[in-house]
Amino acid sequence: MERREFIKGSVVGTVAMGVGWMRDHDAVGEESEQPASEAELKLGSQESRIPGASLREKVLKIEEWGGVGLELHGSPRDRIQEIQEAIQGTSVEVSALCWGSMNGDLVSMDQEKRATGIAAMKEALSVAGELRSSGVIFVPCFHKQSELTPEELDQVLLDILPELGEHAQACGTRVLLEPLNRMETFYINRLEQAVAICEQVNHPGIRMMGDFYHMGIEEKDDEAAFVEAGPWLHHVHLASKKRFLPGQDERSFVEGFRGLKRVGYKDHCSLECGVRKGTDPEEEIPKAFRFLMEQWRQAVI
Numbered sequence: 001m002e003r004r005e006f007i008k009g010s011v012v013g014t015v016a017m018g019v020g021w022m023r024d025h026d027a028v029g030e031e032s033e034q035p036a037s038e039a040e041l042k043l044g045s046q047e048s049r050i051p052g053a054s055l056r057e058k059v060l061k062i063e064e065w066g067g068v069g070l071e072l073h074g075s076p077r078d079r080i081q082e083i084q085e086a087i088q089g090t091s092v093e094v095s096a097l098c099w100g101s102m103n104g105d106l107v108s109m110d111q112e113k114r115a116t117g118i119a120a121m122k123e124a125l126s127v128a129g130e131l132r133s134s135g136v137i138f139v140p141c142f143h144k145q146s147e148l149t150p151e152e153l154d155q156v157l158l159d160i161l162p163e164l165g166e167h168a169q170a171c172g173t174r175v176l177l178e179p180l181n182r183m184e185t186f187y188i189n190r191l192e193q194a195v196a197i198c199e200q201v202n203h204p205g206i207r208m209m210g211d212f213y214h215m216g217i218e219e220k221d222d223e224a225a226f227v228e229a230g231p232w233l234h235h236v237h238l239a240s241k242k243r244f245l246p247g248q249d250e251r252s253f254v255e256g257f258r259g260l261k262r263v264g265y266k267d268h269c270s271l272e273c274g275v276r277k278g279t280d281p282e283e284e285i286p287k288a289f290r291f292l293m294e295q296w297r298q299a300v301i
């Protein structure tokens with residue numbers, strides 16, 4: 001699939017027309033630099049990145065540092081109460097559940113494995129719904145988890161995703177496809193490839209995300225990639241070029257943030273990264289949040 005030509009301003013309108021996405025200020029078809037609505041930078045983090053003795057302590061730190069999102073791992077059915085109590089009375093909400101691939105079981109040709117994988121994803125979606133999470137992050141397969149070709153995997157996804165989309169929608173959440181770089185998987189490396197799946201399934205319960213770390217390896221143009229993904233995009237992972245905290249190496253977020261602004265992105269941006277050796281997360285995470293806020297300010301459209 002060829003990347004669509006990115007023409008400043010007009011792509012937003014083109015993508016918008018394709019999905020009936022309404023803009024605030026212009027008639028559809030007019031060229032404009034205006035996004036559908038004002039984008040927001042909602043910073044947050046995966047739970048494991050934040051220091052703290054309890055989940056409540058971690059949530060309070062995220063809030064103190066200017067964040068509003070908490071991303072959790074897996075399918076934390078047995079932690080629902082703990083999570084709800086931890087965010088209670090704060091501005092922090094559950095952004096996403098980072099669920100993964102379950103060893104590629106959902107795309108397995110072994111029908112029993114596939115059924116088990118689908119049931120586990122449905123359970124994660126139910127938990128996500130109870131936590132009011134915007135979605136459950138799904139990777140169809142990492143390397144060595146599938147013998148199928150990308151074309152065969154496309155067909156499997158087209159077979160399984162409508163049912164998962166129905167369940168996700170009933171739970172008030174979404175399946176979020178995550179593109180990963182080629183060192184981690186041979187299948188879905190770029191945002192446009194996840195867009196193609198979302199377009200074909202065309203179900204409100206099936207959406208996607210972008211991860212600045214993987215995008216730094218796979219995308220030629222962060223801004224164009226996010227603009228193309230705009231109508232389908234519901235989560236973003238933040239990490240530097242070497243997968244440290246944003247600001248700990250030369251990775252710029254300005255181009256990508258410009259793309260997010262162009263599409264009026266309002267979902268969460270969540271840290272998924274390490275910290276540079278010898279640096280203190282207590283100091284470095286608030287610094288990373290300030291750095292990202294400054295990069296967002298510099299992303300003028």
Ligand code: MG
Pocket residue numbers: 178211237272
């Ligand atoms: Mg990620």
